[in-house]
Amino acid sequence: MTQVKQAKRTTIYDLAELAGTSASAVSAVLNGNWKKRRISAQLAEKIIRIAEEQGYALNMQASLLRREKSHIIGMIVPKYDNRYFGSIVETFEDMARARGLFPIITCTRRDPQLEVEAARTMLSYQVECLIATGATDPDRITEMCAAAGVRSLNLDLPGTLAPSVISDxxxxxxxxxxxxxxxxxxxxxxxxxxxxxxxxxxxxxxxxxxxxxxxxxxxxxxxxxxxxxxxxxxxxxxxxxxxxxxxxxxxxxxxxxxxxxxxxxxxxxxxxxxxxxxxxxxxxxxxxxxxxxxxxxxxxxxxxRQDVPGMLTKVFELIESGASKPIVIQVPPLIPQAQEA
Amino acid sequence: MTQVKQAKRTTIYDLAELAGTSASAVSAVLNGNWKKRRISAQLAEKIIRIAEEQGYALNMQASLLRREKSHIIGMIVPKYDNRYFGSIVETFEDMARARGLFPIITCTRRDPQLEVEAARTMLSYQVECLIATGATDPDRITEMCAAAGVRSLNLDLPGTLAPSVISDxxxxxxxxxxxxxxxxxxxxxxxxxxxxxxxxxxxxxxxxxxxxxxxxxxxxxxxxxxxxxxxxxxxxxxxxxxxxxxxxxxxxxxxxxxxxxxxxxxxxxxxxxxxxxxxxxxxxxxxxxxxxxxxxxxxxxxxxRQDVPGMLTKVFELIESGASKPIVIQVPPLIPQAQEA
DNA sequence: CATGCCTGCTCAATCGATGAAGCAACAATT
DNA sequence: AATTGTTGCTTCATCGATTGAGCAGGCATG
Missing domain, CATH: 3.40.50.2300 (Response regulator)
Known part of the structure; x- marks a missing residue:
C-alpha cells in the first residue's frame, strides 16, 4: 500500500498519554460507564474533548474480543434485484439498528455453496444471530450455527431445525x-x-x-x-x-x-x-x-404484497424471546386492490 | 439470553489440547502457512481433522486485532429500492469477494446524519477502504476516513477530496x-x-x-x-x-x-x-x-442504463492502484434501444 | 487517634490468534 | 570430536479494549 498519511490509528493509550491519565480511565469514559467507575466529570470531559480532537474511533475488533456479546446480527439474502428482498434488507437494517445491533448482510445468489461460506464467515465475525433469508438449505445453516452456539432463524423459506417466519x-x-x-x-x-x-x-x-x-x-x-x-x-x-x-x-x-x-x-x-x-x-x-x-x-x-415489516417484527420478537424451537410462523400477505387498465 | 447449548466457542487452545500440541501450531496449520513454520504434514493433518470434528470457526475479531490488514471493505448506499443500487451492491459484493475482501454494506437512506454514523461504525470495524455511494456529503466522509488513515472513494456522486467514479x-x-x-x-x-x-x-x-x-x-x-x-x-x-x-x-x-x-x-x-x-x-x-x-x-x-460493472471495475482499479487524489472518472452509460409500444 | 467509608483513580489480567525467537534432538560436515 | 545445519516444534509478547481488584488520600465517626 502506498499509504502515507497517518500510519497508526489513535488508541486509548494515545489518548491516555495526551490526557495524562490511564487507558482504563479513557476506556471507561468513552464507553459511557464512567459514573459506575467513579471517574470525575472533569476528567471525563477532558478525555472526551481530546478524543474528539484526535478523531478517535474505537477498535471494534479489540472491543469485541474482550466483551462477551458482539451485538452483530447477520443476514444472508438471495438477491437484491427485486423490491421484496430490497425491502427486507432495508427494514432489517433499520430494525436491527433500532435495537442497538449492527447488521451485516450478504447476498448469496441462491447458491448453496456460497450460503455455507457466507454463514461460516459470519460466524467468524461472531454474529449473535443469523437470519437465513430464502436459503436453499436452511437446515445446513442452522446446524453450522448450532455448532458454534449461535442462534439462527429462517425467513421467507422455512427450515425444520430453527424457527421460521414466512408468508402465508x-x-x-x-x-x-x-x-x-x-x-x-x-x-x-x-x-x-x-x-x-x-x-x-x-x-x-x-x-x-x-x-x-x-x-x-x-x-x-x-x-x-x-x-x-x-x-x-x-x-x-x-x-x-x-x-x-x-x-x-x-x-x-x-x-x-x-x-x-x-x-x-x-x-x-x-x-x-x-x-x-x-x-x-x-x-x-x-x-x-x-x-x-x-x-x-x-x-x-x-x-x-408480502408483509415485510410484519415478518421482520416477528423475526425480532423471536430473537428477543430467545425461542429456538422449530416453529413456522405464517404472516398473512397484503393483497392490494388491482388498478384496472 | 436463554442460551444453553455450547456456552463457549471452540478456540485454538481447545484444539491444541485435544491434539496434544501448542496453540501456535494449530494457528499455523489452520491459516495455511504450516510449511513455512515447519510443522510436519502428520501433525497438520491431525489438527485439521480435529478442527473439523469440533466444527471450529476462527474468531475473526482476535485474528484481525493481531493482523495488520483487515481485508474488510465497506460501502454505504442510499437505498435498496431500485435496480441501479441493487445492482451496485450485488456487483460490489461479487467483485470484493473475488479479490479476497470481505464486503460490508449499509444503507443510509440519503440521511447525512446516518451517513456519518455509518462511516464511523465502519471505521471501528477497521475497514481498509470505504466507498461512499450517492452520499449527500461525500467530503465529510472522506475527511473522517482520512483522519483514521483509511482510503475512501466516491461512487455515483462525486466529491472534491477523494477519487470519484460516476456516470457521464x-x-x-x-x-x-x-x-x-x-x-x-x-x-x-x-x-x-x-x-x-x-x-x-x-x-x-x-x-x-x-x-x-x-x-x-x-x-x-x-x-x-x-x-x-x-x-x-x-x-x-x-x-x-x-x-x-x-x-x-x-x-x-x-x-x-x-x-x-x-x-x-x-x-x-x-x-x-x-x-x-x-x-x-x-x-x-x-x-x-x-x-x-x-x-x-x-x-x-x-x-x-448506468454501466454498473464498468463503474465498479474502475472503483477497484483505483483501489488497487492506491490512488487517492481527487479525480473524477466518468463512465459512459448504456442507452439501449427503446422498445416501441 | 484508630477505624471505616467514600472518592477517584491505576494496575494488570484477559479475550483469541499470530509470529518472532528460541530450543531440543538429530544429521551432516570438517 | 567439535561444529554447523535442519527439522519440528514451544514459548511468549503482542494487538486494543475491558474490568475486577487494589490503593492513596480525604473525611467522618466513635
Missing part, C-alpha cells in the same frame, strides 16, 4: 388465484383453468402456492390441468422458455396466469410481447409479489 | 434528451421543449443532467423553458406533487418528459394515470435509469 403462501395464493379467476370471468366472460408459472417445485413456498392455486380452483369448481403447472425456476429466461415449450404442446394456452414472482413476471411479460399476446386485453394475470411498475403495466394485474 | 451524466442526458425529442418529432409530428423532472438541483448529477438536457435542446434548435425544470427530489410523491403544481400554472404541460430516476418515474406514471394522460399515446418519455418493467410499460420509454 397458501392463503395468499388461494386469494390471488380466486381474484384471477374472478377477473377472467368478468373480462372474458368465463372462468377457465389458469396457468401457474415460476418458482422451484422443490421449495416450500412454491409448493404451498400451488396448493393454494389448486384449492381456489376447487372452491370455484374449475379443473386444474397438470400441464399448466410450470415451476420452471425464478429467472426471467426460464419463464420465457417454459412458455415457449408449453406453447408447442397441442393444448391451447390458458388466458389466465398465476406468476410466482416479479422476476418470473419479467419473463412472462417479455414472452407475451414477443408472441403478440399483449395488445388484445385477453390475458388475465396475477403475480405473487409486488412491484410499483407492475401496477402501472395497465393490464389490471393482481398482486400479492 | 452530461453525455447520457444529452443523448437521452435527443432521443426523446426525436421520438416526439416522430410520434407527435413536432419537436417541442421537454419537461425535466426529479432529482435534487443541488446534486452534481442532476446539475449535469440538466446541462445535457439544455445542450440537446440547443443542438436541435429547441428552446428550454425554465418553468419546465422541476428538480423536486427523488421520492415518487414529490414528482406527483410537482406535476400537480406545474399543471396549475397557466402554461400547458409539455408532451415530452425527461424523468431523472426510476423512482421519480413511479410518481410520474401515477400522475399520468390519475390525470388521464396515459390512454392517448401523446406522451413521450425518457428515464435516466433502467428498470425491466419500464421497458414493458409499452409507451416506448427511452432509458439510460
Amino acid at each position: 403462501n397458501f392463503a395468499g395464493a388461494r386469494e390471488l388465484t380466486r381474484r384471477i379467476l374472478k377477473n377472467s370471468e368478468q373480462r372474458l366472460g368465463k372462468m377457465e383453468p389458469l396457468l401457474f408459472i415460476g418458482g422451484r417445485g422443490s421449495d416450500h413456498n412454491t409448493a404451498e402456492r400451488i396448493r393454494g392455486f389448486r384449492e381456489a380452483h376447487a372452491d370455484l369448481g374449475v379443473a386444474v390441468y397438470e400441464e399448466n403447472i410450470l415451476a420452471c425456476g425464478y429467472a426471467p429466461e426460464k419463464a420465457e422458455k417454459a412458455l415457449d415449450e408449453r406453447a408447442l404442446d397441442g393444448n391451447a394456452l390458458p388466458k389466465g396466469m398465476f406468476v410466482n414472482s416479479t422476476i418470473s413476471l419479467e419473463g412472462v411479460m417479455r414472452w407475451i410481447r414477443r408472441s403478440g399476446h399483449l395488445d388484445d386485453r385477453s390475458l388475465v394475470l396475477g403475480c405473487f409479489d409486488w412491484d410499483p411498475f407492475v401496477t402501472l403495466l395497465g393490464n389490471g394485474i393482481e398482486m400479492v | 451524466n452530461f453525455a447520457g442526458a444529452r443523448e437521452l434528451t435527443r432521443r426523446i425529442l426525436k421520438n416526439s418529432e416522430q410520434r407527435l409530428g413536432k419537436m417541442e421543449p421537454l419537461l425535466f423532472i426529479g432529482g435534487r438541483g443541488s446534486d452534481h448529477n442532476t446539475a449535469e443532467r440538466i446541462r445535457g438536457f439544455r445542450e440537446a435542446h440547443a443542438d436541435l434548435g429547441v428552446a428550454v423553458y425554465e418553468e419546465n425544470i422541476l428538480a423536486c427530489g427523488y421520492a415518487p410523491e414529490k414528482a406527483e406533487k410537482a406535476l400537480d403544481e406545474r399543471a396549475l400554472d397557466g402554461n400547458a404541460l409539455p408532451k415530452g418528459m425527461f424523468v431523472n430516476s426510476t423512482i421519480s418515474l413511479e410518481g410520474v406514471m401515477r400522475w399520468i394515470r390519475r390525470s388521464g394522460h396515459l390512454d392517448d399515446r401523446s406522451l413521450v418519455l425518457g428515464c435516466f435509469d433502467w428498470d425491466p418493467f419500464v421497458t414493458l410499460l409499452g409507451n416506448g420509454i427511452e432509458m439510460v
Whole structure:
C-alpha cells in the first residue's frame, strides 16, 4: 500500500498519554460507564474533548474480543434485484439498528455453496444471530450455527431445525388465484383453468402456492390441468422458455396466469410481447409479489404484497424471546386492490 | 439470553489440547502457512481433522486485532429500492469477494446524519477502504476516513477530496434528451421543449443532467423553458406533487418528459394515470435509469442504463492502484434501444 | 487517634490468534 | 570430536479494549 498519511490509528493509550491519565480511565469514559467507575466529570470531559480532537474511533475488533456479546446480527439474502428482498434488507437494517445491533448482510445468489461460506464467515465475525433469508438449505445453516452456539432463524423459506417466519403462501395464493379467476370471468366472460408459472417445485413456498392455486380452483369448481403447472425456476429466461415449450404442446394456452414472482413476471411479460399476446386485453394475470411498475403495466394485474415489516417484527420478537424451537410462523400477505387498465 | 447449548466457542487452545500440541501450531496449520513454520504434514493433518470434528470457526475479531490488514471493505448506499443500487451492491459484493475482501454494506437512506454514523461504525470495524455511494456529503466522509488513515472513494456522486467514479451524466442526458425529442418529432409530428423532472438541483448529477438536457435542446434548435425544470427530489410523491403544481400554472404541460430516476418515474406514471394522460399515446418519455418493467410499460420509454460493472471495475482499479487524489472518472452509460409500444 | 467509608483513580489480567525467537534432538560436515 | 545445519516444534509478547481488584488520600465517626 502506498499509504502515507497517518500510519497508526489513535488508541486509548494515545489518548491516555495526551490526557495524562490511564487507558482504563479513557476506556471507561468513552464507553459511557464512567459514573459506575467513579471517574470525575472533569476528567471525563477532558478525555472526551481530546478524543474528539484526535478523531478517535474505537477498535471494534479489540472491543469485541474482550466483551462477551458482539451485538452483530447477520443476514444472508438471495438477491437484491427485486423490491421484496430490497425491502427486507432495508427494514432489517433499520430494525436491527433500532435495537442497538449492527447488521451485516450478504447476498448469496441462491447458491448453496456460497450460503455455507457466507454463514461460516459470519460466524467468524461472531454474529449473535443469523437470519437465513430464502436459503436453499436452511437446515445446513442452522446446524453450522448450532455448532458454534449461535442462534439462527429462517425467513421467507422455512427450515425444520430453527424457527421460521414466512408468508402465508397458501392463503395468499388461494386469494390471488380466486381474484384471477374472478377477473377472467368478468373480462372474458368465463372462468377457465389458469396457468401457474415460476418458482422451484422443490421449495416450500412454491409448493404451498400451488396448493393454494389448486384449492381456489376447487372452491370455484374449475379443473386444474397438470400441464399448466410450470415451476420452471425464478429467472426471467426460464419463464420465457417454459412458455415457449408449453406453447408447442397441442393444448391451447390458458388466458389466465398465476406468476410466482416479479422476476418470473419479467419473463412472462417479455414472452407475451414477443408472441403478440399483449395488445388484445385477453390475458388475465396475477403475480405473487409486488412491484410499483407492475401496477402501472395497465393490464389490471393482481398482486400479492408480502408483509415485510410484519415478518421482520416477528423475526425480532423471536430473537428477543430467545425461542429456538422449530416453529413456522405464517404472516398473512397484503393483497392490494388491482388498478384496472 | 436463554442460551444453553455450547456456552463457549471452540478456540485454538481447545484444539491444541485435544491434539496434544501448542496453540501456535494449530494457528499455523489452520491459516495455511504450516510449511513455512515447519510443522510436519502428520501433525497438520491431525489438527485439521480435529478442527473439523469440533466444527471450529476462527474468531475473526482476535485474528484481525493481531493482523495488520483487515481485508474488510465497506460501502454505504442510499437505498435498496431500485435496480441501479441493487445492482451496485450485488456487483460490489461479487467483485470484493473475488479479490479476497470481505464486503460490508449499509444503507443510509440519503440521511447525512446516518451517513456519518455509518462511516464511523465502519471505521471501528477497521475497514481498509470505504466507498461512499450517492452520499449527500461525500467530503465529510472522506475527511473522517482520512483522519483514521483509511482510503475512501466516491461512487455515483462525486466529491472534491477523494477519487470519484460516476456516470457521464452530461453525455447520457444529452443523448437521452435527443432521443426523446426525436421520438416526439416522430410520434407527435413536432419537436417541442421537454419537461425535466426529479432529482435534487443541488446534486452534481442532476446539475449535469440538466446541462445535457439544455445542450440537446440547443443542438436541435429547441428552446428550454425554465418553468419546465422541476428538480423536486427523488421520492415518487414529490414528482406527483410537482406535476400537480406545474399543471396549475397557466402554461400547458409539455408532451415530452425527461424523468431523472426510476423512482421519480413511479410518481410520474401515477400522475399520468390519475390525470388521464396515459390512454392517448401523446406522451413521450425518457428515464435516466433502467428498470425491466419500464421497458414493458409499452409507451416506448427511452432509458439510460448506468454501466454498473464498468463503474465498479474502475472503483477497484483505483483501489488497487492506491490512488487517492481527487479525480473524477466518468463512465459512459448504456442507452439501449427503446422498445416501441 | 484508630477505624471505616467514600472518592477517584491505576494496575494488570484477559479475550483469541499470530509470529518472532528460541530450543531440543538429530544429521551432516570438517 | 567439535561444529554447523535442519527439522519440528514451544514459548511468549503482542494487538486494543475491558474490568475486577487494589490503593492513596480525604473525611467522618466513635
